[in-house]
Amino acid sequence: MTHDYSKRSYVIGLVAVVIILIYIVRLFFLQLMSDDYKLRADSNAFLKRVQYPARGAITDRNGVLMVYNQPAYDIMVIMREQEGVDTLDVCASLGITPAFYAARMREIKDRKRNPGYSPYTQQLFMAQLNAEEFSRFQEKLFLYPGFYIQKRTIRQYNQPYAAHVLGDVAEVGPDDIERDSYYQGGDYIGKLGIERSYEKQLRGEKGVEILLRDVRGRIQGRYRDGQQDVRPVPGKNLTLGIDLELQKLGERLMRNKLGSIVAIEPSTGEILCMVSSPTYDPRIMVGRQRGRNQIEMQRDPMKPLLNRAIMGTYPPGSTFKTSQALTFLEEGIITPQTAYPCSHGFHFGHLTVGCHGHGSPLPLVPSIATSCNGYFCWGLYHMFGNRRKYASVQDAMTCWKDHMVAMGFGYALGIDLPGEKRGMIPNAAYYDKAYRGSWNGLTVVSISIGQGEVTLTPLQIANLGATIANRGWFITPHVVRKIQNDRLDSIYYERRYTKVARQHYETVATGMRSAVLGGTCRAANNGQYEVCGKTGTAQNRGHDHSVFMGFAPKDDPKIAIAVYVENGGWGANYGVPLGALMMEQYINGHLSEASEARAAEFENKVINYGNYVR
């Protein structure tokens, strides 16, 4: 009996159809329903190697190169290839101990600390060798299979000055990466100074090179011959307003003293020098020793990392009187002819604000020249007590405060450096709270002489000088003068006018001139150009601070300056001579022989701060 089983051919055909159908459905889901596999294939195959642009260089106002890039050399190692190397010899050429070598190798292989580890790709063995270390190693490189050298650039400085202005760069931290997705681990970012505030211009744009990586992590060439690569855009060069010679002199003069010197070109608002003492050599903040040096400086009680020029807030002392004179004149409280009595100070009831001996009563100009405390106390007393003009003491206070703010006090000026402090200009609400509403002009009279609650940064004091030099306006101070192929922020062009008329400034300038001719600033006088100045002797918990604010020449001002020497005593002790030397250096381009001798003398003066705590 033979059966016909030919119908079974259909069953077999059906099996084949079903299998192929199932596979096509599977293909459909794998290939068309999700991007996941595509992304995983790309992350397998494409190694996006970042191409770092050269960071912008920095020059001073005369084109002297201050910061540039220097090649540094990273030693890389491929574990698979380095087996059999004479490790003792490697250690000798690198100047490291065999124990360090072994520890480093362990770290590289530890996937917890080095998640990207592959024995087939280059791993960082030692970072940032300098040229000397590099050349010593390179001579014997051919003996060390598996070791490679990768060139990268680090910041380099031509001179040890202006550390606070220049700032530094360091590897990005987790919060930098969080803030700006441009950065990846291992990138560098400006941490302080203009390196930070002009980070976007200096850094340029990273490029990317898309490489093909095989299963063992080896590079097999460029993706589409580099058509999709992005070339890096180099960073922009910056020209500073800083005059390097002036900066150098300032740092010399401030040696072994705490404080700051700030100079501004009044017509442009450009910072000519910004000295903060103590300072440090920017070259120690580069390379492998940066971390250690930074920690050391952070622990230093003298706070060398603090940029006192913009972060130190000090009582301005008598330099502040110029702003008071301007306010009283503008508000009509006084005229240039108004004279106030002063018998060794301001006396009202039990309240006394002392003053030194001088003629009495005095009109405004000689009061500025002799820095009479009484005059300005009376002025403030009359202003705050003027109920015809101001409905209440609070209104008077508000009017006063508005004048101060317009002059650039009480708020950060907006300099192009990070960390600027705003200082302190009290307002009515502040005193209402402090004195429970019961206060008057007498209560707060010390603000008129730059004491009490008022504090300014040295930058704000210098800017006051620039404003008087300009007779009523200033441009927001800034350290960067020019950005290559780019414009400065418009706030560094626009004039900011105060609320005081030009003729009142003229009066105050006359007062400052007479201070130089026959008042507190006589030491700043010279026959070559007309210096205007105002001293300050700021009281504080310790020895008085020595302050000077001035500008020169009187009618064509080239430089406005503030000198602040902590615990330097009278304004005339340090402030005036230092300010005079600085102005001479800038205006003449050099110091006379006599001045040079005086500079050397001040350079060597040491102010003993004992166990300094601030």
Added chain:
Amino acid sequence: MATTSDNNILRSLDWITIVLYLVLLALGWMSVCGATYDFSQEGNFFDLGTRSGMQIVWIGTSILLSGAILLLDTRLFDTFANVLYLAFMVLLLVTPFVANDIHGSLSWIKIGTFSLQPAEFAKFSTALALAKLMGTYGFSLSRPRDFVAAAFLILLPMVLIVLQKETGSALVYLAFSLVLYREGMTGSLLFIGVAAVAYFVVGVRYDGDLVFGDMTSVGRLAVMLMACLFTAVLCGVYGEKGDSHGLRIAFYGMMVNGVAILVAWLTPWHFDVAWVSLAVVVASGLWLAWTAMRTRLVPYGLIALFALGSIGFYFAIDQIMDHLGDHQRIRIEVLLGLKDDPQGAGYNVSQAKIAIGSGGLEGKGFLMGTQTKLKYVPEQETDFIFCTVGEEEGFVGAAGVLVIYLLFILRLIRVAERQSEVFSRVYGYCVLSVFLFHVFINVGMVLGLTPVIGIPLPFFSYGGSSLWGFTILLFIFLKLDAVRKR
């Protein structure tokens, strides 16, 4: 005389099959180019130093070989079938002793600079011997003696190839069971075989996956549900007309299992659902056994036996796997591609899926696949060649290739069915079963659907032995077809 015979042969050849064969060869060669191309190399695909160049040689010699086969007298196949079979069995037997160890496989014999794999050629000799046996007058698979003889012919090369540590190639011979089915082997045998494989693979692979409060083993539950389903289906197919046993088993089985799964899943009251399923299967079996006793209908008894046997078989595997040492168990699992092996079969499959999945609709373009070029997919020019198709030609290309394979196999079924001689038909089914099995396992493996068993994709995978083997296999059949009595 010779000329006319040549003309005859050319006219009577099945050109549809030959065109499909040539198309597959061409696409296969392109894929080998894609799989072996290196981004860093200047692409000269005809250089004999490259695999694409060598594949040209294999393709050329295969076409010469096919021409030679077409010139042979068909009586040779019949006459020498047994001798050839014996010769190849001897060759398979001695192979492991003279073979070079290549990745643990002892299946390659070196002749001069070439290596040949006898296992690839043993397929056509086995097919011929099987055709000769089954074409004998009066042969019937329902006769136990004949069945055992056929089974012996199939099992002998399997055993010999397993000795060469080429389990994958050995498993291909299982494809011949499809031939036996076509020639009258009772379908239930094939069914039981498939069920046993399914129980084993699913039971072992998913044994460790726990659900429902970690009380229920997925593998065990799935096996029980399959047993229940199969029992119901068998009742429907082999039961009396109009009988409702199958429906009832399916219905109650679904009810009880469904409720049990819902309770274990949604309520905090966790228990091992597999035991409930087991009870359902046992109850079904006992009910069918009782029906068989009552009605004296043999099929019910056999189905009852199947139901209870399923459970017995599963627990036997379970016990054996439990009593094996860890080492041996892992070896079995790795052998069947059930678990990731130390070299990472799991890694291979996941990279293969990435390669195919990243192809999208139209693929990355010829020679543009990154996943295959950069060697992320291992064995990409041999066993995993389908990845290159999927990555570079996308869904369109990969599905297209599958459709061509389907047409090829359906065409071979058609050609086999038109044979008047049992010998030719059996041989034809052997050929198409082998192709179907290779495509099923190879593509399924790359797509992550079947166990990782290293067998080539016909006409695509790089290699002379397999290409020659497939060509001989196919063209003997085409020759038989060309001279058939019309």
